[in-house]
Amino acid sequence: MDGHFTGYASLFGVPDLGRDVVAPGAFAASLSARGAAGVRMLWQHDPAEPVGRWLSLTEDARGLRVAGQLNLAVQRGRELDALLREGALDGLSIGFRTQRATPERGGLRRLHSLDLWEISLVTFPLQPGARIAGKAAPAPPLADAIRAFARRVAPPRPTALGRPAAPLPHQKRFA
Incomplete structure (x- = not known):
């Protein structure tokens, strides 16, 4: 802490x-x-x-x-x-x-x-x-905040078969 x-x-x-x-x-x-x-x-x-x-x-x-x-x-x-x-x-x-x-x-x-x-x-x-x-929650370090943002907006990853993978639970798929 x-x-x-x-x-x-x-x-x-x-x-x-x-x-x-x-x-x-x-x-x-x-x-x-x-x-x-x-x-x-x-x-x-x-x-x-x-x-x-x-x-x-x-x-x-x-x-x-x-x-x-x-x-x-x-x-x-x-x-x-x-x-x-x-x-x-x-x-x-x-x-x-x-x-x-x-x-x-x-x-x-x-x-x-x-x-x-x-x-x-x-x-x-x-x-x-x-x-x-x-306990006051400290502000997250900038690098962690950027990584979290990138995970939220990243396009779906392709699978080995070339099709997009299902989004992870914390990701949304944008049309």
């Missing part, structure tokens, strides 16, 4: 187990200032355990969408990749400093502005919906 994955590190409008609710736009200033390269990817929020890098961090209508790449040159990265592949690990969690928040009814706290420092792969996320969506 190649260590790529996607998911949501935070969901907007959904209380976490600590009774915080992240508001849409809460990450905008931080993402603008830091970019994906300025936010660390850690294992279990441990600053001694960097495990990869974030390729993209974007806010959409649902929350903070992430795409990451585990560093497979380090042992922990290979271990996490194996756990992701097997479905044994799928949690994400954010590490941040609150810049602006307001209290809400029911003991909730709405987070309006956050300084995002890190996003961790975790066993148990505080935001139950903050999950890795699955």
Whole structure:
């Protein structure tokens, strides 16, 4: 595997187990200032355990969408990749400093502005919906894409008797 994955590190409008609710736009200033390269990817929020890098961090209508790449040159990265592949690990969690928040009814706290420092792969996320969506399929290499296209459009091959062979299951015969 190649260590790529996607998911949501935070969901907007959904209380976490600590009774915080992240508001849409809460990450905008931080993402603008830091970019994906300025936010660390850690294992279990441990600053001694960097495990990869974030390729993209974007806010959409649902929350903070992430795409990451585990560093497979380090042992922990290979271990996490194996756990992701097997479905044994799928949690994400954010590490941040609150810049602006307001209290809400029911003991909730709405987070309006956050300084995002890190996003961790975790066993148990505080935001139950903050999950890795699955392994992102890498784009096929150009040579493989060209070969696949050529197989689809190639004319039928002649048989030993000089007649066209029946098309392969993945080929269509054009009139």
